[in-house]
Amino acid sequence: MMHILLSRWRQGHRTLPYPKELPTLPRRFRGLPKIQAEKCPEGCRVCAEVCPTEAIHLGAKGPEVNLGRCLFCPDCSEACPEGAIEYTQDHCLSVSSSEDLIVIPGEAFRRAEAMGAELKRVLGRSLKLRVVSAGGCNGCEVDVNVLGTLSWDLGRFGIQFVASPRHADGLLITGPVTRHMELALRKTYDAVPHPKIVIAVGACALQGGPFFRQDEQLGGVSKVLPVDLFVPGCPPHPLTILDGLLRLLGRLKD
């Protein structure tokens, strides 16, 4: 018993002061991409060509990055001869609709909006989520799990992961939805009582991630279920996931 108390004293109180203060992110953290299209040489397609998931499309205003596909690898920023594309430290990446996943140069990035007033009245103070991995590599899963540790202490926001869909207000889904998980995912969704929400976490759950070309998967959650929140990343940083959840609950404003 003495040892436990001594450890308690040595380890101290370590829950992050977030959202009052932002935790320090690693210096090489790759968050929201910033595109300076005015630097792009005429006809240059380097970033689009090196992107392994075809996340970059050259639009009218310059390179557009689809965060639904983006694995946040440094390939494009390293390949660009002019430094026109770079990752910022901005971890707020979640959006409410798949159209908002596209980062267009010169246009404001539309972050996730709060759920509607009626849904917020029902779920806003107590949100119970059932997690389903539908082909996730255990990357997103472990960083979702981290939110339950005492560093992040998800419970203080009224959010909890529960063991049964029947106890849940919604699903948090990772993975590209493998063909082999489609039925189990649909059944789990059906078992959640109304009103319910769906949160897709990670590049796979958004649009198939590194497996987007494979027939063995369906290309993301929205191919199967209506999605209320998209959280980009491969895997998203726990802070990015928590930011998305809090925005959905209307607890964070820009």
Place this chain on the structure above:
Amino acid sequence: MSSQAMRVILNGQTLLLGEVPELPIQAFRDAILEGTRSGARLACLCAASDLRLFAVLAGDAEKCLRVAWTRLDGPRYPALTPECPQAHLFEREIAEQFGIIPEGHPWFKPVRYHLPWSDQPSPWGRDANSLPAVMDFFKVSGEEVHEVSVGPVHAGVIEPGHFRFQCHGETVFHLEIALGFQHRGIERALLGGPHPLSLKQAETASGDSSIAHAWAYCRILESLAGVEVSSRTDRVRGVALELERAANHVGDLGALSGDAGFLPTASYCGRIRGDWLNLSAEVCGSRLGRDWLKPGGLHQDLGPVMATHLGPRLAQAWTDTKDAVELLWGAASVMIRFEVAGRLEATQAREIGLVGIPARACGINVDVRKDHPYGPYRDHPIKASLAESGNVHARAWVRWLELIESQRFLADSLGALAGSDPDPRVGPLPSLAADSLCVSLTEGWRGEVLHLALTDGQGRFARYKIVDPSFHNWFGVALAMRGEQISDFPLCNKSFNLSYCGHDL
């Protein structure tokens, strides 16, 4: 004919296909049977197009691998499994991927529930809509015997799989595990590669073992391209792998503690695991080591300034880890739970070809870093961490001993890297050797990760085989549960903590 008929190959070596002995099926079988009888492990048995079978035996004591191949006359051959149980899942996989039937297989069931890649019909008469775990399970019948079925969607934040227990009251007679829900088609995606996405797919084969798989993949490409990386690059890769191991071991010790209801270690380790992951994130921007390695070198380097900066953070993470984990060993109520649960005998472990933590927990002295040393482990050897009793406690204890070794390696390496200048950035690799075979092994935190590549006449992948340690070890969970209380399943399962997607690929 014996395993001497096979060709000796070192970890990461490339051979021209012409240099790999082609044996008649009888001699091929004899070589594997004789080799495994005299202590070698079947590290890989797989099929490739045109009815070819390839085998890799690992002679861990003699520190070498042996390879051979055979060409079948038709899509069937006499199964090895009745005489060599560790072949059981490999032979089922061969049947599923290529429609080649191992005749006389005693446990002939699908592995991932997909159709053969070739035009062969499904050996089980399944169609494209067949789902995993829809099959006949082994059944115990009798008065008061009941069946418990769990999954694919489990109660925790965990990957999907189906578990079918045959129970008598609390006691589990038998557990059958049906996986395949996570199948994303990685090996099929790698055909014709390397593609721009291949490295990302290797990193996500089992996403908590990104470095172990990325490193195995990089070494395949480097060997086939005839490129050697610098010893400094190897050292940085070693840091990446040992950080991955440390983070996962800390997380597992915390989770095991939580499963035994001992909350102090569980809650501290949950946080401290993040401190280890954040060290990786400092170097490569990703907590899981994504985009750290790349074929030919490093995607992101660990320069002297960063090595100096990481030193004190490593020391702090280690101090906190020791404090949290030592509480666990002092908690009698936890120790008694750990010691009575999930025992596996060493003979069973050898027969089914266990690797990694569960093997070492039975006193089996295998560790790729020691037996088939690669990269930094040639000059900076790692001691294999062993325990004897084969139970949950032994698997937890092996993790703790490995943490001590990893921490030592990390402190030494960061010290060395603090005094050495970064390597120049590497360009793309030259083209890969044509018509060649390369086998690359790394020791991930769960155990042996094997990648095998076969190139065609243009140096593209004609076959790429990935064997995650979980592929060898899932059957160990089933055996460890025999005679146990079903309520101990979470604890037993966590003590293995195997990968679903690493198995399902």
